[in-house]
Amino acid sequence: MTTLLWLKAFHVIFMVAWFAGIFYLPRLFVNHAETDNQAVAEHLKGMEKRLLYFVTPFGILTVLLGIALIHFYGMAWFAASHWLHIKVTLVVLLIGYHIYCFKLLKTFAEDKNTRSGRFYRIFNEVPVLILFAIIILVYLKPTFS
Template sequence: MNTILWLKAFHVIFMVAWFAGIFYLPRIFVNHAESDEPLVHKQLKGMERRLLFFVTPFAIFTVALGIIIIYYYGYTWFAAAKWLHVKISLVTLLLIYHAYCFKLVKIFAADKNIRSGKFYRFFNEIPVLILFIVIILAYVKPF
C-alpha cells in the first residue's frame, strides 16, 4: 500500500467535492439576485446556507490533506517546488473566496443584496480560473 497515493487520491476527491459546491453556490446567488418572488427567496436562502455548510468540510479536508502531503514529501521538496508556492497562493485566494461566500449568504439571508445576477455570473468564474491554473500547476509542474 502506497500511502502517498492514497493521500493524493483523497486530496483530489475532496477537492472535486469542494469545487462542485463552490461552482454551484454562485449560480444559486444568480437566481436569488434575479428573482422577485418571496417564496423563491425563502427556498434559495435555505439552499445557499445548506450548500455552503455542506461543502466547507470538503475545503477543510482538501487543505489538511495538502498539508499532510507536503509534510510527507519534506521541506527540501517543498522549497524546490516553486509551482507549489503558486498553487498555495491560489488556494489561499480560493479560501478567501469561500469565506466571502459566507458573507454573501448572510447578505441574502437578511434580504440586503444589492448586486445583480450579472455580478454573480462573473463571481462564479473566479473558482473556474483558479481550478484551471491549479490543475496545470499540479500536473504539468511548469517551474
C-alpha cells in the same frame, strides 16, 4: 508509497467535492439576485446555506490533506517546488473566496443584496479560473528560473 497514493486520492476527491459546491453556490446567488418571488427567495436561502455548510468540510479536508502531502514529501521538496508556491497562493485565494461566500450568504439571508445577477455570474468564474491554473500547475509542474 501506498500511504502517499491514498493521501493524493483523498486530496483530489475532497477537492472535486469542494469545487462542485463552490461552482454551484454562485449559480444559486444568481437566481436569488434575479427573483422577485419571496417564496423562491426563501427557498434559495435554505439551499444556499445547506450547500455552503455541506461543502465547507470538503474544503477543510482538501487543505489538511494538501498540508499532509507537503509534510510527506518534506520541506526541501516544498522549498524547491516553485509551482507549488503558486498553487498554495491560489488555494489561499480560494479559501478567501469561500469565506466571502459566507458574507454573501448572510447578505442574502438578511435580504440586503444589492448586486445584480450579472455580478454573481462573473463571481462564479473566479473558482473556474483558479481550478484551471491549479490543474495546469500540478500536471505540468513548470520550472521558474
